[in-house]
Structure formats: structure tokens, C-alpha cells
Amino acid sequence: MPIVLDRRIPVPALLDPSVFVVHRASGAESPVDCATLAPADEAEERRTILLVGEFASDGDSPVGVEIVGTLLTDEGVDAKGALVETVVPLAAGPSIVLAEHYLMSELPTGSTDKCPADTDHIIKTTWEGGVSGPGGTDLDESHRLGTTVEYASGEVRVATLLADAFDNDNHVEFCMSAPGEPAAITAGSGLYEDPNGDLNVLHTQVVINASR
Template identity: 35%
Template sequence: MLEPEENPSPRLIVDPPGWLRNRCLVLLATMPLCLAACAGDAPEPAAGPSTETATTEAPTTQTPTTQAPDDIEPDPSPDVVDSPAILTAYLGALDLPAILIDRLADISGCEQQPLDEGMPVVLSHRVDGATLEPSDFAVTTVGGAAMTPTCATLEPATEDDELQTVLLTGPLGSSDDSPAEVAVVGELLAIDGTVLTGIATDTINTFETGPRLVLARLDPAGEQCASLGSSNEIQMTWEGGVTGPRGAEPGPAELAGLTLIDVGGRSHALLGFDDLGDGDNYLVACAPPDIEPATLEARQDTVYDPTNNPNPPTSVGVEGRPSNEITDG
């Protein structure tokens, strides 16, 4: 097959008869028209029915692409824009002695053993308690040991506007190999259906530094705060359960340790407490009227965790409650 292409000259030097040459010229002259007709092109540039047909049928070929709404993910609703996360983990008890086991059992509602640990974990979303199991959480120690809690509970913070704190108890480490990371590994769901599987934190604060503020949410005043002249109240979320010293109910001394800063930078005293008596990690304080809160500050030694460790100086921005956390009545 290479020889004809390398030496095609014998075919070119043949001198055909005149009649054959004329027929060939006619064929060559009409060939572009034949090729155009085979390709479906119009022989003239003027618009005609065939041109209109080609124009109107073009969108038809694109229909499968433009009409597939089922394949397009909807924009996330404002309620679930924020990604789920573990906001904080607080090691409130380590190698708990037998004398304090009953205290931990009273808080958790679970049977506890000597040398157990207690770790409240605050999540970004309210947890669906029906999906909560101890095996949903994995704790990894500094030495790399994997620990599974024997108890995971929303107790004692079980009111409808709480439910963000899961208390983990059991053998979660030791004084020689303390917890270093906590992760959600099971099929844990939030109340709004958000999947919480996979969230984790490698920052674990401890009783040695005391509990810090995590969240401060602005809510309409309840009956108690309204009776004090307040139109709004501040719900504080702490890393662990907080009270006055040695388990005493928070009172005027603890209230004086809290300061509300408005958007103009001015300081305001809070008017009183509400929602006391449960020993959980939520405190509600009544805001003074006619201010726009920006920051809540707590000075050192304002509140104490269940093993009587005081808080360090701590502050947090005041936020409106997300719409997916507003409860009915």
C-alpha cells in the first residue's frame, strides 16, 4: 500500500480522451453541491424552512440538561447553615475517689465505679436523646488508648432550650494517661435531623483551670425576669455544671461577678437569676432593660464546678437564639 503513495506519477501522466476529460470536469464542478446536499447544508445563504427547523430544534437537544431539578441540591435553610461541631469538652473529674462516686451517679443517673471520669461535652446542636448511646462517643487518651464511655446522658440539662450538653462518664483515661480527644463515631442526630457523626475536638479543658463560658443566648424575659423589669434574659452555657462555692445556689455574690457589656462598650449589672436549682451547666440571668447586649463577662471565682473548682476570667459574645432552637411556648 505504500508504493502507490510514494510514486503516484504514472496515474497523472495518462492523457485521457477528450470526452472522458470533459465528463470528469463536469463531475468535479458539481461535487461541492452534492457534498453540501449530503451534509444537510442549504446551497444558498438565504433563510428558509430548513434553517428555521434547525434553529427551533436546537433547544430540544438541551432539554435533558436544563430540566433535571431533582439532581440539584437545594440551598441549605438558615436553620442548618452552621456545620455541626463539638464546642468544648471539659474533664470535670479524673480518677474520681469512691467517696465522690455517689455524687457523680446523682448527676449522671448512671451507675458509677471508683476511678471513673466525668466529661461534659457541649455540642453546637440540640441532641435527639432517642439516638444517644454511650458507643456514639470515642475518647482517645494521650497515649493513644481508645476508650468508650459506659454512660452518655443529657442529664441534668434536659429542658427544651438546653439539650446541647452530653455528659460522658466511665473509664475515660487516668491521671497517668489523660483524655486528649473526643469524637462522635455513632449515628447521633440532632433534634432538627442534623447528622452529628464525625465531629470531634482535640482540645479538652480540665478542672485544673475551671469551667469557662461557652455560649450566651438572648431570649425574651420569662416570668421571673419580667417581674424584675427586664424584657430580655441571658442564657449562659458553661463547660460544666456550675453553682456557688461547695454546691451552694448562685446568689448575689455570683450575680455581682457577671457583667453585661453593650454594643457601645458600657458595662451593666444583671438584675437577677432565673432557672436555678438543677445544678446543670446552664444559668439564666435577667438583662437590664433598653440595652443591646454584646458581651458577657465573668470574673475569676464567680462560679464553681461540681468538684468545687472555680472558673477563670472568661467572656463570650451574646447572640440571638437560632430559629431552629426556638421552642414552642
């Protein structure tokens, strides 16, 4: 079960699973057997923690995750006490939970730049979990054309290229060639599939400026 934090977690990618507790609808608590940043452990990622364990049974689904031990962020802030209260039902399709705008000159140190040389800025999307095309296929031209970016000017564009899209994690980068201030990104219905085989519905996520 992946959880997405609002701050990045430093390596090591393997984390102490006892730091996390999963709360169930019945009030019961489930321990976590394994916690890792992998595969979303590149420099500009490291927000998504994958939790492994027995978190649900018939009629008793998970409703939240609590950080009960020390978990330091890149800034040295201890996330202990934080509660993730949104648990996406298994049958729900994937959606974007975070969209960040980076100028090429502002990419975090150590990040992997996979966009063309003429890229002005990148919109890095974080999904609730790993995404692919329908049937587990690679993301392709239909995803580039079916995912639109609206700018503060009112202009709507599509990316020149999708990057960081084939490494089985929950991040997809949209390489944008012309300058502008992106405001929102919209993923067309039925384009993206999660590991459970569920397709996304049409949805829009606000784009934030990662440098602010």
C-alpha cells in the same frame, strides 16, 4: 465528662453510649459506659452530653471525643464524624463556653421561663460543667453583681435576677430588664465553682443572638 455541641439534641435524654469514643493522649480509645442529656435537658438546653466511663489513667489523659455513630440534631443533621478536640483539664476552673441572647418572645417552645415579668431579654450561659457558688453554695447576689454584660452601645449592666441557677446543671440565665444588644458577658474571678471544687478565673465570652 461533659461535652458541649453547637446544635441541640432531641430527647430521649438517655443516648446510645456506643455513639461516642474518647481518645487519650497515648492514642488509646476508651468506650463510654453511659451518655445522657440530663440534667441539662430543658427545651432551650439539650446541647451538653454527659459521658460516664473510665477515660483517664496516670499520665494518659483524655484529649478528645469523637462521635462515631448516628446522632441526629433537632434539625435532622447527623453529627457522626464530629470531633470535640478541647478537653478541659480536671484542675481547671469552670468557664462559659456559650452565651445566647433571647428576647422573651423568642424563647424556644417548651422552655421554662423563670425570669420576672418585666424582663426584656435573657442571656443564657452554658458552662463546661455544672456550677455553684464556692463550697457548693447556691448562686446569690454576689454572682449577679459580679457578672457583667457589655452592650453594643458600650454600656455595662448587671442582671436583675439570675434564673435556672439551682438545678445542678451547666446553665445559668441572666434576666435583663432594659432593651439593648448584648455583646459580651464577663464572669468575675472566684465566683463560680465546678463539681471538682475549682473556682473560675476572670473571663469574657461573646454573646450571640440565638434567633439568627
